Amino acid sequence: MTTTTSLNLDTPLTIGGIELRNRFIMAPMQQYKGSPEGYATEHHVQHYSRRAKGIGLMIVESTAVSDNGRLWPNDIGIYSDRHTEMLKRVTDAVHTRDTPIFVQLSHGGRKSAPEVTDRLIAPSAIPYDESYGKPAELSISEIEALIEDYRMAARRSIMAGFDGIEVHAAHGFLIHQFLSPISNLRNDAYGGTRLGRMKFLKDTLAAIRSETGRNYPVIVRISSTDYIDGGLNPQEHAMILKSLEADGLLDGVDVSSGGLLPIQPADIHPGYQLPDAAAIKQHLQIPVIAVGKIYTRSFADRIIRDGLADAVAIGQPLLEDPDFAQKMIGLKE
Incomplete structure (x- = not known):
């Protein structure tokens, strides 16, 4: 791994058509404060604007592209034009801090x-667990309708003032279900091989690009591993992402892990997902974002300096302390 001593958390970073002032990203974290109809509320306006100062980029919590795909009952959504009004208030408030803000588009699939x-x-009629129940296998026409949901969500994201989009393909939700051979047993165009399993994500990204154009930033959040033999791993993901990058569909990747099955990693320590991000980064030209208990300035600087990732995303500390980013950016350990 090449060491670049001139790079650190303060170094600007370009993602798609925008330049971030630094490499500190606020990770998407659920607020459980949406209205029963999936609208953002005044809580979201205050929450995000309060934390935006000094951050390079904010990524809003999971935002549903379908009323039938919310991850939690109090999720926010972007599945109608009416949802854009409150979301525009969120983006306007964050923009007063001169901070770019992305939306995270999601569908829960079998984990809705x-x-x-x-x-x-779901791609196949395989349950996540008993509490969710057995899903129906999607028909081709239903898959096409879901891709249209993502396309319309991208149009509304622009209407709402978001500066970019993160497509949620992690944590066992719908796109992750298509990508993994554990949850996708289809033998049609949307399954069977790696190319088949990645087709839903590829078609979704292409639909989003049809609305955003090439210069609008579009990134993807992935789960690098399913924590089980026969599931997804960093090497498989690197091949998927390299293909999508070559097609001009991606501007960055946010590397998390797990969620497809009720399996927890054996050891959740600071930077526990970092080796996977570093392995994937070796195959890509687009920026790679590392996440997972990276809570000190010295650790973040080392990750960026050593070329293990291009940016660091932090979630939980920002929920507990809205000034955490300013303290971390300003603190030279």
Whole structure:
């Protein structure tokens, strides 16, 4: 790994068509404060604007592209034009801090909240667990309708003033379910091989790009591993992402892990997902974001200096202390 001593957390970073003032990213973290109809509330306006000062980029919590795909009953959504009004208030408030803000577009698939899901769906009729129940296998026409949901969500994201989009393909939700051979047993165009399993993500990104154009930043959040033999791993993901990068569909990747199955990693220590991010980064030209208990300035600087990742995303400390970013950016350990 090449060491670049001139790079650190303060170094600007370009993602797609925008330049971040630094490499500190606020990770998407659920607030559980959405209205029953999936609208953002005044809480979100205050929460995000309060934390925006000094941060290079904010990524808003999971935002549902379908009323049938919310991850929790109090998720926020972007599945109608009416949702954009409050989301525009969020982005306007963050922009007063001169901070760019991305939306995270999601669909829960077989992990959609049972309380607000009329019909549980997935690539294959395999349940996550008993509490969610058995999903229905998606037809081709239903898959095409879901891709259209993402396209319209991208259009609304621009209407709402977001500076970019993160596509949620991690944590066992719908796109992750398509990508993994554990949850996708299809033998049609959307399964069977790596190319088949990645087709839903590729088609979704292409639909999003049809609305955003090439210069608008589009990144993806992945789970680098399913923590089980036969599931996804960093090497498989590197090949998927390299193909999407070559097609001009991606401007960055945010590397998390797990969530497809009720399996926890054996050891959750500071930077526990970092080796996977570093392994994936070796195959890509686009920026790679590391996340996972990276809570000190010295650790973040070392990650960037040593070329293990291009940026660091932090979540939980910002929930507990809205000034955490300013303290971390300003603190030279």
